Amino acid sequence: MSVISEESVRGESVFKDISADDEDSQPTEIESLCMNCYQNGTTRLLLTKIPFFKEIIVSSFSCDNCDWANTEIQSAGRIQDQGVCYTLKVQSKQDLNREVVKAECATTRIPELDFEIPPFTQKGSLSTVEGLIDRAVAGLEQDQPARKATDPEVANKIDEFIEKLRKLKDVEDEFTVVIEDPSGNSFVENPVAPLKDEALTVSRFERTVQQDMQLGIRADDDPEKEPDSNTVEAMRNEVLVFNTNCPECNAPASTNMKLVQIPHFKEVVIMATNCDSCGHRTNEVKSGGATEELGTKITLRITDPSDMTRDVLKSETCGICIPELEFELGMAAVGGKFTTLEGLLKDIKDLIVAKNPFVTGDSGVTTRLQKLVEFGEKLDKIVAGETSVHFILDDPAGNSYLQNVYAPDPDPEMTVEKYTRSFEQNEDLGLNDMKTEGYQEEN
Template sequence: MTTVVPETSAEGATAAPEPIFQDISGEQTAEIVEIESACMSCFQTGITRLLPTKIPFFREVVLMSFKCEHCGYTNNEMQSASEIQKNGVRIELDVKTPSDLNRRVVRSDNSSISIPEVELEIPVQSQKGEVTTVEGIIERTIAGLSQDQDKRRIDHPTEASSIDDYIERLRQLKELQTPFRVLLEDISGNSFIENPLAPATDAQLKTSHFSRTKAQNELLGLYEQNHEEEQHLLKPIAEDEWPIENLHGEVLQFATNCPNCQAPCETNMKLTNIPHFKEVVIMATVCGSCGHKTNEVKSGGGIETQGVRFKVRISSKEDLTRDVLKSETCSLAIPELDMDVGPHALCGRFTTVEGLLVAMREQLDGRFFHDSADEASKQQLQRFLETFDNVLKLEHVITLVLQDPAGNTYVQSLRDDDEPDDNLTVERYDRSFEDNEELGLNDMKTENYEENA
């Protein structure tokens, strides 16, 4: 069993701990933890190997591998090490080509998978979380159905024949005789299916988020407060009980964990006003262990009555210097590059247009393709990054689109009166039902909330 001991310097001081979750690489073999555990097949002692790691553009996971030297039994699992997301995720993939069968799939214990064309459904918690492929999901289902088929053909020949027919239908999926769909739903929001065209959008891959029901929250161990507690929390505060501190001149600190390595650190928070806009909360975190830095902006006001869409034509250095307040609900797009960045890829931040483009560039620095992708995928991303670099050098004129259904995003105008200039277009639009569902507004009760629903 491997034990991790904090390093000490010559003076006896304890050095800063190493990051717990690091990017996937071949140098992580020294971080594997080995634990003796019982084999569920022969009940002898085997070895479980644990590797905490990060999947770029996704989240932290723990990879587990068990092997029994006595009977040869093996088992591989993946468990999410990140927190439960605010919303569940629903992913639909149209499988049309052999390359679609090789798409990587990360699924947690709380995910369900279905293939409507063959009436296949793998319910929640029927299988452990894993890192696999579309073909691997089908192959594992075939292996599960084939188990004990020889005995079943003797005792229950009719049922065995039906299972054989169904296994053949699954094998036809692998041969792609007809296209089919893979539907993945995860109530914890910690699953995803690879987009090989990243950072461009994939017409075959559709991702949406949904609000969990009370039963789904309880399945995850999230329980709502009872009615009496809700009434206590919703009780209005008397005017003489209002806090008297002026938070605009204060920098507050609170303890948190580094989002990169999970080491303890502190986050600084300050309330400020953006001219011509509204009140916002700026937060900054610097990790003393791994040096990771984050800057995040949260809206200090409520959700606007309409969504907002900014279109910025970037043709000069002045356009790159525009101030931008991007909220955590704002998505980005560059139509000329066929590029879409969802609201969860970049957190809320107060920066410039150039700073926003640089942050998008850093998200696409190729780490996702260092280990497992084929050479064609690496070259495709490299060509895209070279084009992106030319955009930053103003060798190409592009349009940056910022769309925020909550209406809490702001882009500075180059005019003194803050009215839109020639290279800036501002559109207000009514949110759709899906937008309101994403923001949690459909189930929100703002009037007579003290009454029982």
Template sequence: MSASDPIFVDLSETKPAEIESLCMKCHETGTTRILLSKIPHFKEIIIMAFECPHCGFRNNELQSAGAFNERGHTITLAVKGKDDLNRQLVKSDYCSVKFVELDMEIPANRDRGLLTTVEGLIDNAIDDLAAGQPVRKHTDEAIYEKIEQIIAILKSYQQGEPFTLLLDDPSGNSYAENKCLPHADPQLKLRWYTRTPEQQALLGLQPGHDQTPAEAAATEAAERLSHRAPTASEMVNDQGIPEVMSFPANCPSCHAPCATNMHVMSIPHFKEVVIMATNCDKCGYKSNEVKAGGAISEKGRRITLNMTDAEDLSRDILKSETCGLSIPEIDLELTPGTLGGRFTTVEGLLRQVHDELRERAFTEGDSATKDSKDKWGTFLSNLTAVADGQKFPVTLIVDDPLANSYLQNLYAPDPDPEMTIEEYDRSWEVNEDLGLNDMKVDNYENDTAAASSTDVTDNKEEST
């Protein structure tokens, strides 16, 4: 067994497990210590440390103990001073790291998974660059001087020089500490994105070749649903029973073949939505998601509801994956992407938020100070009081830049006196994060024809 073989350890164990492992440097027997731990506000991880008593070789490694996220993400951290150097970072095996101002990138395959800090990441970069400098000084002095300049800039970062750190992880399993929880950290920017086929193949989630017949059938089914004309209420068959379409897929957890069911319905006074559910018979994995159908709205929408009694908790709510949600009276603020798409009631959504935050709160370990425990205890108690209908009035704000979220109007079709709906223009930065700035849906046929004409001309010139 090598030092990198993952072994799962029971969370109830207080000490790391120790196993004998082969040292890859001197080929003698060393010791690997393995511990399954949980990072507050993140997830479970496996920490492994190897040490050889014969040659003194040491290394450590981190692996995620959970499945890949459904999407990849980028984390942008603005480091403004020395205090930010102590922020905890998790870098998965598939994560690349970029120092933006320096235009220097550490590729994903350069290091294994790491549990470190911002300062530790800088130290690793300096050590890697400095390793070959004595040889470069004699073989290529120009490159030696350039690398020395980069090292000097990295050392200035350690002294508090501001810079920007960008983590790009297609597995969605990397992490940067948020020091403002439960609020959004103004120095952290998290953006979720859909993985490309190449990234899916890199993660082993699908083969890196053309679509199989099953995958083609899934794609065709999705396209039919996306172009289906909206119905008055929902898709039904000839017998009036709601129509559910099923297409083959792979389980995100165990990768076994399973079915994803899709149903299209129209929410009164809103728009068409697609409900998707996956259930794996092999490992028991279940997931459900709601996506809005139709065209992209030209403006964003902010819905503000003054919740005054328990009846407001029973309102239906569609929270899209681009939607942010907040209740200022209890300091609750959810950034876009949290919890994904959900179609439930206000009470149901608040209880999901409570369960999610309770699992990720600083309640144990060295980081669990008395102040943090008291702060989280008060926050979760207030959240429970609102969900139980014991704390009113409060203000619920649903902010969706794509206007794909919905909150039930109990007085429809008349205006709701307790609800305010505001439309606003999206900023360029928001459109950039959503990928709308590069999207062209008008006159694209002309661009295609022009590109084809250019290709023909180029081919003629080459043949000539």
């Protein structure tokens, strides 16, 4: 049995990137009991990393006696700060080939059939949309022989439902697949990246107390506490430090948190994490105020390299658009950030190109990879001031900000519009009592 050394925990991670060039990265083999024939088989364990899914443990069991086999994926990474919900409109057979990372704690739903796979009833998997349907069919078929013997009427109804599931793969009619994961570790492929996926909607949500308990990050007898007013006042006057784990190597790290007043704007909470073990650094921004009555759309015409030094506050509810590149990024793709325009563009490049798990490595498609490389080169030209484009921040909560370098005078290259949120935007923000109107320009 291999032993995890102190150096592995605090220095180089035991979770390796998948690479055909790394001959030393071999799975661990363990003799284990076959639950089908109750003779000994072999379990193989591989500790690795997949972008967006963090660290994972891939386990594969095979039995030479009865030929039974089983493969599972378990998340070994940290639980994310927010849960994630993917809603996919399956409109063609190509959508069935989208790759899906589904965590064990995720709930899968197909609303058109009133069908739901509850959390913790299936192991985590790396599959496709078609694979999810096949797995659901296999689960329903498993006990059908016993049902037909004891309750033929129920068995016939299940057979009819299985046939409906199978017909979904013909995609004669559009249907919806919803994956809701409170851990935030599931992922659905966007095959047209870096362009906006019109068929896929991604939203983030705060976990409930019950979901925290299910994930094991809150004790059953731990009540939900309200923040103390003295604690909030202390945050305004000092930097608060608390212990966390690095999101990359999982080594112990420290997170600094501070309430900051941005000139000509509002108060925000800035959180920064630095890891001494691997050097990873992150920063995240949360709005310190309430949701504004009107949304905000900020449009900047980038004409000079000096524009890259402008301060940007992008809240977690803000979307990004660059019309000249036909690029649009939804509010959930990049979290809240307080950085410069150059820093934000580099973060977008890392997210779309460098950290996309389905277009790099062995799973990469040549044409798709080429498009992303070209997109990254276009972003580099914008940062270098070689390309003039319009950069748009669209925040329905009104909590984003782009520095006016001419303040207090108007900025000739920047426009700010205030608008009334649509019904769908109110749904995303949990504000369903707002009216739906068009844009209203700020005076």
